[in-house]
Amino acid sequence: MEITENAELVGRLLxxxxxxxxxxxxQGVARGNKIFGGALLRKSDLSLVMAQTNNETENPLWHGEVHLLKCFYESPLSKQExxxxxxxxxxxxxxxxxxxxIAWAGFDNFFYFFSHQDSRDSFAIPHDLKMLKEVFGLEPGGYNHDNAFWHGRGIFGIIxxxxxxxAQPLLDQAQRxxxxxxxxxxxxxxxxxxNAIPLN
Incomplete structure (x- = not known):
């Protein structure tokens, strides 16, 4: 099913x-976790399937997205959705x-609000860009946003x-x-x- 990148989609994601x-x-930050989170929505009607947040204080692999997938696959929803x-x-x-x-789990898309540069510059969490550079030799934005697995889209690009x-009401909400x-x-x-998060 195609995803229409329009104001309705952005409004719902926001x-x-x-x-x-x-x-x-x-709540997660109060327990010492980072600020990252994620959610799954149905393409058909944009209804929420599940939301989650970072849980690295339990396991350093529980980034917002991976923790979301962990919780999803531990739920009966994974057999239905x-x-x-x-x-x-x-x-x-x-x-x-x-x-x-995201690719291993079979999703053909992801949408994000803050960029890797935002994580580094606004949130003092540079590890994403450092990993891309040190392990893969990629500059910021250097990975393929459109590939055989998924299409990655920044919300502000759609706006x-x-x-x-x-656009303006969405930008007002984004500012909040x-x-x-x-x-x-x-x-x-x-x-x-x-906390004891290795890359804090």
């Missing part, structure tokens, strides 16, 4: 970030591990292609979301030395 992922992330019929939403552009997990009257993540980032950075 709503899920603001109302489903962010509350979980606030084919991944090919779902949208994968990531709050931040997925790292190389999470991109691979930029919309008419102004459709950015402000909440900035507060969560400050909370995480102020306490990160208290």
């Amino acid at each position: 709503d899920v970030m603001e109302h489903d992922i962010l509350p979980m992330t606030e 084919p991944t090919r019929d779902m949208i994968f939403l990531s709050t931040h552009e997925p790292c190389t591990m999470c991109m691979s997990a 930029a292609a919309l008419p102004d009257d459709q 979301i950015r402000a909440r993540y900035a507060d969560l980032s400050s909370a995480y950075q102020s306490s990160k030395d208290d």
Whole structure:
């Protein structure tokens, strides 16, 4: 099933970030976890299947996306909801591990709000870009956003292609979301030395 990249899609992805992922992330950050999260939505009607957040204090592999997949496959939903019929939403552009997990799980897409550069520059979490450079020799944005496994799309790229009257309300909502993540980032950075996450 094709995904139509329009204002309705973006509005729904932003709503899920603001109302489903962010509350979980606030709790996760309070436990010492990073700010990353994700959600699964049905392509057919954009309804929410599941949302989750980072849980690296339990296991350093439980990035937001991988922890979401773990919880999904531990749920009866995984027997009822084919991944090919779902949208994968990531709050931040997925790292190389999470991109691979998305592919291995059979998703043909992912959408993200913050970029790798945002993770480094706005949130002082540079590991995604460092991994791309050190392991794969890639510069920022150097991976194939369209490949045999999935199509990766930044939400702001979709907004930029919309008419102004459709884009502006979405940008207003995005600004609210950015402000909440900035507060969560400050909370995480102020306490990160208290946890045992290897790459904090």
